[in-house]
Amino acid sequence: MPSAEVVSIGTELLLGQVLDTNSQFLAIELAKLGIDSYFRSTVGDNKPRIRSVLRQALERSDILITTGGLGPTADDLTTECIGELLETPLFFDEVIFDQIKKLFASRNFPMPDSNRKQALRPLGSDILHNPRGSAPGLIWKLRQEPLAKIGIKDPERPRLILTFPGVPRELVAMWNEVAAPFLLKHFDAGILWSTELKHFGIGESALAEQYAHLLDLANPTVAPYAGHAECRLRVTAKAHSIEEAQALAKPVIEEIKKGSAYRCYGIDGETLESVVGKLLSQADLKLTVAESCTGGLVSQRLTEISGSSKYVALNVVTYSNQSKIDVLRVSAETLNVNGAVSAECAEEMARGALLLGYADIGLSVTGIAGPDGGIEDKPVGTIFLGLAAKDFYAGKILRLGKASTRSEIRFRTSQEALNMVRLFLLDRTIIAPKPWSTNQKSVVS
Amino acid sequence: MPSAEVVSIGTELLLGQVLDTNSQFLAIELAKLGIDSYFRSTVGDNKPRIRSVLRQALERSDILITTGGLGPTADDLTTECIGELLETPLFFDEVIFDQIKKLFASRNFPMPDSNRKQALRPLGSDILHNPRGSAPGLIWKLRQEPLAKIGIKDPERPRLILTFPGVPRELVAMWNEVAAPFLLKHFDAGILWSTELKHFGIGESALAEQYAHLLDLANPTVAPYAGHAECRLRVTAKAHSIEEAQALAKPVIEEIKKGSAYRCYGIDGETLESVVGKLLSQADLKLTVAESCTGGLVSQRLTEISGSSKYVALNVVTYSNQSKIDVLRVSAETLNVNGAVSAECAEEMARGALLLGYADIGLSVTGIAGPDGGIEDKPVGTIFLGLAAKDFYAGKILRLGKASTRSEIRFRTSQEALNMVRLFLLDRTIIAPKPWSTNQKSVVS
Numbered sequence: 092m093p094s095a096e097v098v099s100i101g102t103e104l105l106l107g108q109v110l111d112t113n114s115q116f117l118a119i120e121l122a123k124l125g126i127d128s129y130f131r132s133t134v135g136d137n138k139p140r141i142r143s144v145l146r147q148a149l150e151r152s153d154i155l156i157t158t159g160g161l162g163p164t165a166d167d168l169t170t171e172c173i174g175e176l177l178e179t180p181l182f183f184d185e186v187i188f189d190q191i192k193k194l195f196a197s198r199n200f201p202m203p204d205s206n207r208k209q210a211l212r213p214l215g216s217d218i219l220h221n222p223r224g225s226a227p228g229l230i231w232k233l234r235q236e237p238l239a240k241i242g243i244k245d246p247e248r249p250r251l252i253l254t255f256p257g258v259p260r261e262l263v264a265m266w267n268e269v270a271a272p273f274l275l276k277h278f279d280a281g282i283l284w285s286t287e288l289k290h291f292g293i294g295e296s297a298l299a300e301q302y303a304h305l306l307d308l309a310n311p312t313v314a315p316y317a318g319h320a321e322c323r324l325r326v327t328a329k330a331h332s333i334e335e336a337q338a339l340a341k342p343v344i345e346e347i348k349k350g351s352a353y354r355c356y357g358i359d360g361e362t363l364e365s366v367v368g369k370l371l372s373q374a375d376l377k378l379t380v381a382e383s384c385t386g387g388l389v390s391q392r393l394t395e396i397s398g399s400s401k402y403v404a405l406n407v408v409t410y411s412n413q414s415k416i417d418v419l420r421v422s423a424e425t426l427n428v429n430g431a432v433s434a435e436c437a438e439e440m441a442r443g444a445l446l447l448g449y450a451d452i453g454l455s456v457t458g459i460a461g462p463d464g465g466i467e468d469k470p471v472g473t474i475f476l477g478l479a480a481k482d483f484y485a486g487k488i489l490r491l492g493k494a495s496t497r498s499e500i501r502f503r504t505s506q507e508a509l510n511m512v513r514l515f516l517l518d519r520t521i522i523a524p525k526p527w528s529t530n531q532k533s534v535v536s
Numbered sequence: 537m538p539s540a541e542v543v544s545i546g547t548e549l550l551l552g553q554v555l556d557t558n559s560q561f562l563a564i565e566l567a568k569l570g571i572d573s574y575f576r577s578t579v580g581d582n583k584p585r586i587r588s589v590l591r592q593a594l595e596r597s598d599i600l601i602t603t604g605g606l607g608p609t610a611d612d613l614t615t616e617c618i619g620e621l622l623e624t625p626l627f628f629d630e631v632i633f634d635q636i637k638k639l640f641a642s643r644n645f646p647m648p649d650s651n652r653k654q655a656l657r658p659l660g661s662d663i664l665h666n667p668r669g670s671a672p673g674l675i676w677k678l679r680q681e682p683l684a685k686i687g688i689k690d691p692e693r694p695r696l697i698l699t700f701p702g703v704p705r706e707l708v709a710m711w712n713e714v715a716a717p718f719l720l721k722h723f724d725a726g727i728l729w730s731t732e733l734k735h736f737g738i739g740e741s742a743l744a745e746q747y748a749h750l751l752d753l754a755n756p757t758v759a760p761y762a763g764h765a766e767c768r769l770r771v772t773a774k775a776h777s778i779e780e781a782q783a784l785a786k787p788v789i790e791e792i793k794k795g796s797a798y799r800c801y802g803i804d805g806e807t808l809e810s811v812v813g814k815l816l817s818q819a820d821l822k823l824t825v826a827e828s829c830t831g832g833l834v835s836q837r838l839t840e841i842s843g844s845s846k847y848v849a850l851n852v853v854t855y856s857n858q859s860k861i862d863v864l865r866v867s868a869e870t871l872n873v874n875g876a877v878s879a880e881c882a883e884e885m886a887r888g889a890l891l892l893g894y895a896d897i898g899l900s901v902t903g904i905a906g907p908d909g910g911i912e913d914k915p916v917g918t919i920f921l922g923l924a925a926k927d928f929y930a931g932k933i934l935r936l937g938k939a940s941t942r943s944e945i946r947f948r949t950s951q952e953a954l955n956m957v958r959l960f961l962l963d964r965t966i967i968a969p970k971p972w973s974t975n976q977k978s979v980v981s
Binding site (some may be wrong): 163448 | 566760830848858862
C-alpha cells in the first residue's frame with residue numbers, strides 16, 4: 092500500500108491566521124483510497140525550508156501532496172521549489188496561460204501581469220486541472236533517474252508529486268474531479284467505501300450508547316461524529332470493489348436506519364434543507380416562512396437548494412412588531428399582552444404566513460437570539476416555532492441556553508425549524524400533541 | 537528570538553477524524569509572544585516515527601511543543617518517547633498520582649488502573665500543571681549535556697520541551713494559565729501586533745501590485761490574503777510593547793487606508809454587514825431588502841449583527857414572479873417583457889421595497905444563481921442589483937461567471953449588495969452614474 096505525506100505551505104498557517112482544513116480533508120480522502128499517511132508537515136514561505144521539507148517527504152513517502160503556494164504573488168514558491176529540488180527547469184506553458192487569460196476575461200477583470208507566473212511548470216510534469224480557479228496544479232510521476240540525481244534514498248521506488256492551491260473550494264474540486272480518480276487508477280488499490288447516516292434530535296453520546304455494540308466492529312467500522320447542531324454515524328467498509336463494500340455495510344446501515352427511525356434524516360451530502368425540499372417537491376406543497384430572530388436564515392437555507400422555486404414562492408423577515416402586524420396580520424393585542432416572543436405570536440405569524448404566501452404550510456420563528464434582549468422568564472435562547480397548515484397547528488418552544496452565541500442559537504433554531512417541517516411531511520402525528528406540549532394552548536388548534 | 541515547533545501526535549489526526557485546531561491556537565499564541573515558528577509536524581501513534589519527528593524538531597527549533605499522546609491508553613506514547621529519545625528513565629511521581637486520584641474521587645468515578653501511567657515523567661523534567669484534566673504535561677529545560685549525549689546539533693543552544701494533552705479545553709487552559717506566563721518570563725521576548733485591512737472590490741494580485749513596495753518591508757511586514765469574496769492586507773509589527781508596535785505600523789496603515797480609499801471597508805473583526813450596520817445606525821436610516829436569487833442571505837447577514845433591529849424592520853424574499861407583483865408591486869408588463877432577471881425588475885423591486893418597508897433605502901437582488909436557469913444573454917451568474925432612496929436610484933449588473941457554484945454566486949452577490957449600501961451611505965456619488973452604466977436606463981432616476 093502506498094504512503095502519502097501532505098505538506099501544507101504558507102506562513103499564514105504557521106501564524107495561525109488560517110486553520111488548515113485542507114489537511115483534514117486530504118487525510119480523510121487518502122484513507123478512503125486506502126493510502127497510508129504516517130507524517131504531515133507545515134512550512135512557511137521560505138525557499139530553503141520548503142525544499143528541505145519537500146525532500147524529506149519524498150524520502151519517507153511514495154506520494155508528496157502539497158497545498159498552497161501556487162498563487163501569483165512573490166511569496167508563492169511551491170512550483171519553483173519543486174523545480175529547484177529536482178534540478179529541473181520550469182517552462183512557460185502557453186496552454187495554462189490561455190486558460191488563465193480566459194478565466195479573467197469571463198469575470199470581466201483585467202489580468203495582472205503577476206499571473207503569468209502561474210503558467211510555469213517543470214519539464215516532465217503534467218497538469219493537474221483546476222476546474223474552479225485561475226491556476227492548475229501539477230502531477231509529476233518521478234522514476235529512478237531524477238530521484239537518484241538529487242540523492243533521494245531508495246530512488247528505484249517511484250514517487251508521485253501532486254500540487255494543489257490552498258483555497259479549499261479549488262482544492263476540493265481538483266481532488267474530487269481529477270486527483271482521486273487518477274490515484275485510484277494509478278495504484279489499483281483496494282477501496283474504502285463509506286457513508287454517513289445523519290441524525291437530528293439525538294446527541295453524539297446517546298448515539299454512541301445506542302449503537303455501542305457496533306462501534307467495535309472491524310469491517311465495516313462504525314463511528315459517531317458530532318456535527319453542526321446534528322450528529323452523524325459513519326459506516327466504512329473495506330473491499331476490492333464498491334459493490335462488495337456496500338454489501339458488507341448494508342446490514343449495519345439497515346440496523347441503524349431501523350433503530351434511529353425518524354431521527355436519521357438522511358445520508359452523506361443530504362441536509363435538512365435538501366430533505367425538506369425533496370419532501371415538499373414530492374408532495375407538491377408550497378411553504379412560506381415568516382422569520383423574526385433567525386432573520387432570513389431559514390429562507391436562505393431553503394433556497395440554497397437548486398430547484399427550490401418549486402416550493403418557495405415568498406418568505407418574509409418580519410423583524411419589527413409593526414411589520415408583524417402589517418404583513419402577517421398578527422394582532423396588536425397579542426404583541427402587547429404576550430409579546431413578540433410568545434407561543435401566541437408564533438401561532439399568528441405561522442397562520443399569517445400561510446395566508447400571505449397562498450401556501451400549504453406556514454412556518455414561523457420568533458425568539459431571542461441574544462446576546463442582549465433576554466428577560467427573566469424568557470432568557471436568551473428562548474425561541475417559539477409554529478407550523479400551520481389546513482386543519483393543523485403545532486407549536487414548539489426551544490430553550491437553547493445562554494451559553495450559546497447568537498450565531499449558534501440562530502443556526503440551531505433553523506435546524507429545529509426545518510426539522511419541524513420534515514416531521515410534519517413525514518408523519519404529522521410525530522409532532523402533535525407530544526412532545527410539543529410545553530406550549531399548552533397552541534399545541535393543536 | 538527563540539523558535540518553536542509544534543508536533544501534533546495522534547493517528548486520528550492523520551486519518552482526518554479530528555481537525556487539528558490546537559495547532560492553530562498555539563500558532564496564534566506563539567506569534568503573540570514573539571516566538572517564531574518555521575515548521576509544524578504531525579505524526580501517528582508509532583514510537584520510532586514519534587522519536588524521529590521529536591528529534592528533528594529539537595534539532596531545528598529551540599522549543600519543542602507536543603500535543604496529544606498523554607492519555608492513559610496503550611497508544612498514548614508521548615512521554616515514553618521523550619524519555620527514550622533523551623535516554624532518560626521515567627519515574628513514578630507520587631504527587632501527580634495523588635492529583636489524578638483526587639480528580640477521579642471528585643467526579644465520583646473509580647480510577648482505572650491504566651491511569652497510573654500518567655504519573656510517569658522523565659528524571660529532570662518539571663510538571664506543567666493541568667487545571668482541567670487528569671494528567672499534567674511536562675516542562676523540561678535541557679542544557680548541553682543531555683543534548684550532546686544523543687548527538688543533537690548545536691547542543692550548546694538550550695532547548696525547552698513542553699507537552700500538552702490533545703483535548704483542546706485542557707490545552708487552552710494549560711497554555712493560558714501556566715505555559716504562556718512561563719514562556720514570557722523565561723524568554724523576556726518582545727511581542728507581535730498585527731491588524732488586517734479588509735478590502736472589497738479589488739483582487740489579491742491587484743492589491744499586491746498596488747502595494748508591492750510595502751511587501752518587502754521588514755518591520756512592519758505587509759502581506760496580502762484572499763478571503764471569502766474579499767481580500768485582506770495584514771500589517772504586523774514586532775516591538776517590546778503594543779504601543780511601540782502600533783506606532784511602527786501606523787504610517788503603513790495610513791498609507792494603505794489612503795491608497796485604497798473606499799475599497800478598504802474595515803479592519804480585523806469587521807464585516808461588510810457590521811460596517812453597513814454601523815453606518816445605518818449612525819445615519820439613523822432604515823433599510824428594506826427584497827431578495828430573489830439570494831433567497832434571504834442578505835437579510836440573514838444583516839441580522840447576524842446584534843442590535844440590527846435598529847435599522848432592519850422588514851425584509852422579503854420574493855422568489856416567484858407572482859410574489860414580486862403581489863408584495864412589491866412589480867408590474868406584470870416588466871416581468872413579461874424584460875423578465876424577472878432584468879435591470880427593470882431590479883429597479884421596481886427596490887422601489888417596491890422602499891415603500892413596503894416604510895424604509896429610507898430599498899435594496900433589491902434578482903438574478904440566476906444556477907446551476908440551472910441560465911439563458912444565452914443571461915448566463916448563470918447574471919445578477920441585477922438595485923438601490924432606491926428618496927430622489928435616488930442606482931443599479932448594477934454582475935456577471936459572476938459559470939465557473940462558480942450556486943453557493944459562491946449567492947455569497948459574492950450578497951457581498952456586492954452590502955457593499956452597494958455601504959458606498960451609498962459613504963458617498964452616493966461613488967455609485968452613480970459610473971461604473972454603474974451597464975444598465976443605461978436606470979442609472980439615475
